[in-house]
Amino acid sequence: MTDQQEELRCIGCGSVIQTTDQQGLGYTPQSALERGLASGELYCQRCFRLRHYNEIAPVALTDDDFLKLLNQIRDAQALIVYVVDIFDFNGSLIPGLHRFVGDNPVLLVGNKEDLLPRSLRRSKLTDWLRQQANQAGIRPVGTTLVSAKKNHQIEALLDQIEQLRGDRDVYVVGVTNVGKSTLINQIIKQRTGVQDLITTSRFPGTTLDKIEIPLDDGHQLVDTPGIIHQEQMAHVLPAEDLRLVAPQKEIKPKTYQLNDQQTIFLGGLGRFDYLKGPRAGIVAYFDNNLPLHRTKLANADQFYDRHIGELLTPPRTDQLAQLPPLVRYEFKTTVKSDLVFEGLGWITVPKGVTVAVWAPKGVAVLLRPAMI
Missing domain, CATH: 3.40.50.300 (P-loop containing nucleotide triphosphate hydrolases)
Incomplete structure (x- = not known):
């Protein structure tokens, strides 16, 4: 970059604009830099996304x-x-x-x-x-x-x-x-x-x-700057997929009557297995755009392998390589509980059941007393 460009600053956060380090402060693509200079509204990529998509990107603060x-x-x-x-x-x-x-x-x-x-x-x-x-x-x-x-x-x-x-x-x-x-x-x-x-x-x-x-x-x-919490779903999804799972309007809960040995897929991002317990109602709280699919537990692995990236989205087929592998966690509830997929949503289950959940490696899953 020229000396003149090194003096350019983002009008959002004040960082010096640069076009080389995508993870660094003040990064903007060269094409966006040229558009910003032409329009007189020069933003770094982080502030541009915040302004237009309400998306906050992590930055390389130590x-x-x-x-x-x-x-x-x-x-x-x-x-x-x-x-x-x-x-x-x-x-x-x-x-x-x-x-x-x-x-x-x-x-x-x-x-x-x-x-x-x-x-x-x-x-x-x-x-x-x-x-x-x-x-x-x-x-x-x-x-x-x-x-x-x-x-x-x-x-x-x-x-x-x-x-x-x-x-x-x-x-x-x-x-x-x-x-x-x-x-x-x-x-x-x-x-x-x-x-x-x-x-x-x-x-x-x-x-x-x-x-x-x-x-x-x-x-x-x-x-103060937003502190980065690495165990959220936001850190394993590209921006276009994140918009499909980050709720923008009131959630409409989905209720399922499940027998044991049944599975619900959360798009291709997660999975809920009802392992052991009486027929019960479970309630899913996720973005209204996230497709949920029910199948038999015995068929779940093959169903996932056959449909990931197509019926089970997000992720889309061209993003499969970026999605970390799903990791399994097993829980037994002693009270009515929420199984939480951090940054994605939760499933409410009754007490006294055994379940397994799957989430991308690095995304936290936990059991808490039910919110609702």
């Missing part, structure tokens, strides 16, 4: 970068606003959050509440969220539900932040893909009337470092 930032939070006098994705709560957990926030109070914010069925009482959901946080060693001073995308309950959240922060700064933390940037943009819009300010303007710092938004009393609301 562990030392994150540790340094987390130490700043621990040493600050601040209210911690911890944003989680209700649809993927376990994939939203920041390991060791309670260690690095120190004595600072934590306000737990469950985002994307619009994805869950309206029939689910929000008070029950709030209680469930708080209990799950407690089990992870987090004792929030408040728990609230919002939909940043639909601007639902944002004003109530701001009121709660004002009540809890006292004479302190506010740090907003969360893993990638929980909608934290969308939430920050809604907060800015509520306070300034300006839309999409993070991805169209420059604050001190950058989204890859931190963004400091001034509050009325001289304190700051600080947006």
Whole structure:
């Protein structure tokens, strides 16, 4: 690149634009660079995807970068606003959050509440969220539900932040893909009337470092970079497939009456085997676009081999080589439980049954008390 190009910066995050390292900060393809120069709107690939697809890509920040930032939070006098994705709560957990926030109070914010069925009482959901946080060693001073995308309950959240922060700064933390940037943009819009300010303007710092938004009393609301949680489905799927499994509207649960020795495939991304138990109803909570297929367990291996990439999608045939092999996990339930595929969804099963689930290697699978 020329010296002149080295001075070009992304108007979203402020990173120096470069066209050589796809994993590095400020990367943009040469063709996109030329289009951006022509239009006067030059974004790095990460900010372009955030702006147009609401997709947050991981970036090559080192562990030392994150540790340094987390130490700043621990040493600050601040209210911690911890944003989680209700649809993927376990994939939203920041390991060791309670260690690095120190004595600072934590306000737990469950985002994307619009994805869950309206029939689910929000008070029950709030209680469930708080209990799950407690089990992870987090004792929030408040728990609230919002939909940043639909601007639902944002004003109530701001009121709660004002009540809890006292004479302190506010740090907003969360893993990638929980909608934290969308939430920050809604907060800015509520306070300034300006839309999409993070991805169209420059604050001190950058989204890859931190963004400091001034509050009325001289304190700051600080947006921190999304922490990468490697065990989410988002890290094994290409962007075009991710859009097929990341819910954008209210989930419509699918109920199946299963006998033992039956299997349900989750597209080609996962598999649920009902091994042992009475005839029972199981409920699947996945994106409405993800095709589910039921078959006999005895035929499941051959069914998968014959139909993966065609009937069982995603992945598509040309993406099969990129999908890690499916790994099997077996569980026996003692209470009504959710079998969670991190970043994909979950299946609710009754107590006293034995099941097996399969997920791509590297994607976490876990058993938790049922949310619904």
